[in-house]
Amino acid sequence: MAVGVLCAVQGSAEAIIVQAVEQTGGRLSVTRRCADLTELLAAAEAGLGRLAVVSGDLDLLDRETIELLHRAGVRVLGIGDAARPWLGERLETLGADLVAVAPHDEASAGDVVRAALAMLASAPDEEPPAGQPDAVRPPARGLVVAVWGPTGAPGRTTVAVNVAAELAAAGRRTLLVDADTYGGCVAQVVGMLDEAPGLAAAARAAGHGALDLNTLARLTPTIATDLRVLSGISRADRWPELPSSSLDAVWPVARALAQWTVVDCGFCLEQDEVLSYDTRAPRRNAATLSALDAADVVLVVGSGDPVGIQRLVRGLGELTDLGLGGTRVVVVNRVRSSVAGAHPAEAIADALARYAGVTDACIVPDDRPALDTALLEARTLREAAPGSPARRALGTLAARVDALLAPAPVAEPVRA
Ligand SMILES: Nc1ncnc2c1ncn2[C@@H]1O[C@H](COP(=O)(O)OP(=O)(O)O)[C@@H](O)[C@H]1O
Ligand SMILES: [Mg+2]
Known part of the structure; x- marks a missing residue:
C-alpha cells in the first residue's frame, strides 16, 4: 500500500x-x-x-x-x-x-x-508490535477524557474538575476544558477570578490555523501545579462560537500541551435534523460531540437515584447509537440510601448490570458537606475536603482512568 x-x-x-x-x-x-x-x-x-x-x-x-x-x-x-x-x-x-x-x-x-x-x-515505522498492551506503550501524545452525562445535573462538572485536579496532583500535566454550551461553570467552580477568553478564543484561533502550543498555553491559566484551565463560553448564547471543525483542531494541540485533557461536556447529544442538512450551520452540541469523538475515555456520569439511573441507561444507549465513547467508565454520583435503599451501591450495581450490562461502575457517595465546602471556597475537593468520602471516591476514579491508558510512571522503582 x-x-x-x-x-x-x-x-x-x-x-x-x-x-x-x-x-x-x-x-x-x-x-x-x-x-x-x-x-x-x-x-x-x-x-x-x-x-x-x-x-x-x-x-x-x-x-x-x-x-x-x-x-x-x-x-x-x-x-x-x-x-x-x-x-x-x-x-x-x-x-x-x-x-x-x-x-x-x-x-x-x-x-x-x-x-x-x-x-x-x-527509518521503519515505530508502531509497537501487535499484542503489546496500551499500558506499557510510551505515551504517543496526551490523552483526552470526556466527562459526559445525561440531563439532570448528575455531576459532570464535579467529576471533571475533581478528576482533573487528582490527575494533576499525581504529577500528570493536565488541562481541564469547559465545553458545556448550556451552562459551563468550571471557571467559577475552581475560583478563576478573571474572565478568561477560553475555549471560544481557542476555537477562533484554531479556525484561523493559528492555534499553536504557545497560544493554547496563553489561553489556559495554571490554577495549581500541573493544572491548566480552558474556561468555557461566558454566556450560554455564545455557543455558535464553537463550531465543531474548529474544536476538532483544538484537541490535537491540547494533546501536545497536556498528558491528560479532561473535558466537561454538555448533556445533549442531539444532532439537529434540520440543521444537519447544512453542515456549515453551527450546532449547539458540536462541542460535546467533538469532544466525545476525540476522547480516548468517556466518563459517563449518572445520578444515583431511580430517575438518574434510568437516564443513565438511556444515555449509554444513545452513546452507542452514535458510535461514541469507545472506552467508557460509568460513574454513579450522589449515591445515597435515602433514595436507593439500605445498600445503595449494591442496588445500583444490580440495576446497571441488568439494564445496561455495566458491571464495573464507579460509585461516588452523596456528600453534601464536602461539596458545599468546596463550592463555597471555590476549590477542588482535594483542597477543601481532602478526607471526605466524595473526594476519596473521585481520587480512586482518577487513578483508575490514569491506569487505564496512561503510561507507566517514568521512574520505575529500583529493585534490589
Ligand atoms: N457527590 C455529590 N454529593 C453531593 N452533591 C453533589 C455531588 N456531586 C455533585 N453535587 C452537587 O450537585 C450539583 C450539580 O453538580 P454539577 O457537577 O454541577 O452537575 P452537572 O455538571 O452535571 O450539571 C452541584 O451543586 C454539586 O455541588
Ligand atoms: Mg456542569
Whole structure:
C-alpha cells in the first residue's frame, strides 16, 4: 500500500512535489494537501499519512509541532529555499528528518522524493508490535477524557474538575476544558477570578490555523501545579462560537500541551435534523460531540437515584447509537440510601448490570458537606475536603482512568 503523504508546502514547489509523489509507482501518495499547520497536525493526528512535506517558512512551524508530528508517527521532510539557506538550517534545528531545497522542476522534485523514500526505508515505522498492551506503550501524545452525562445535573462538572485536579496532583500535566454550551461553570467552580477568553478564543484561533502550543498555553491559566484551565463560553448564547471543525483542531494541540485533557461536556447529544442538512450551520452540541469523538475515555456520569439511573441507561444507549465513547467508565454520583435503599451501591450495581450490562461502575457517595465546602471556597475537593468520602471516591476514579491508558510512571522503582 502507498505511504500517505501530507503536503504543507508553500508556493510553486507544492504542485511540483505533489506531481513527483504521484509518480512513485504507487509507493507514495498524497493523502492531504494542507493549507496550514493546523490542518497538517489534524491530518497527522487522524493517521492520514506517514510522511509530511513541510515548508521551512510554514507559519507557526516550531520544534514542538515537529515533535507532535513525530509522535503521531509521521516523518518530516522539510523544504528549504536556495535563496534563503538559513531556512534549511532552521528545519534541521527544529528536528526535521530530512531537509531538501525546494525543487523547481520535475527532475529535482524526483530527487527529493527519492531521498524521502530512502529515508522512510531506513527509518521503519515505530508502531509497537501487535499484542503489546496500551499500558506499557510510551505515551504517543496526551490523552483526552470526556466527562459526559445525561440531563439532570448528575455531576459532570464535579467529576471533571475533581478528576482533573487528582490527575494533576499525581504529577500528570493536565488541562481541564469547559465545553458545556448550556451552562459551563468550571471557571467559577475552581475560583478563576478573571474572565478568561477560553475555549471560544481557542476555537477562533484554531479556525484561523493559528492555534499553536504557545497560544493554547496563553489561553489556559495554571490554577495549581500541573493544572491548566480552558474556561468555557461566558454566556450560554455564545455557543455558535464553537463550531465543531474548529474544536476538532483544538484537541490535537491540547494533546501536545497536556498528558491528560479532561473535558466537561454538555448533556445533549442531539444532532439537529434540520440543521444537519447544512453542515456549515453551527450546532449547539458540536462541542460535546467533538469532544466525545476525540476522547480516548468517556466518563459517563449518572445520578444515583431511580430517575438518574434510568437516564443513565438511556444515555449509554444513545452513546452507542452514535458510535461514541469507545472506552467508557460509568460513574454513579450522589449515591445515597435515602433514595436507593439500605445498600445503595449494591442496588445500583444490580440495576446497571441488568439494564445496561455495566458491571464495573464507579460509585461516588452523596456528600453534601464536602461539596458545599468546596463550592463555597471555590476549590477542588482535594483542597477543601481532602478526607471526605466524595473526594476519596473521585481520587480512586482518577487513578483508575490514569491506569487505564496512561503510561507507566517514568521512574520505575529500583529493585534490589
Ligand atoms: N457527590 C455529590 N454529593 C453531593 N452533591 C453533589 C455531588 N456531586 C455533585 N453535587 C452537587 O450537585 C450539583 C450539580 O453538580 P454539577 O457537577 O454541577 O452537575 P452537572 O455538571 O452535571 O450539571 C452541584 O451543586 C454539586 O455541588
Ligand atoms: Mg456542569
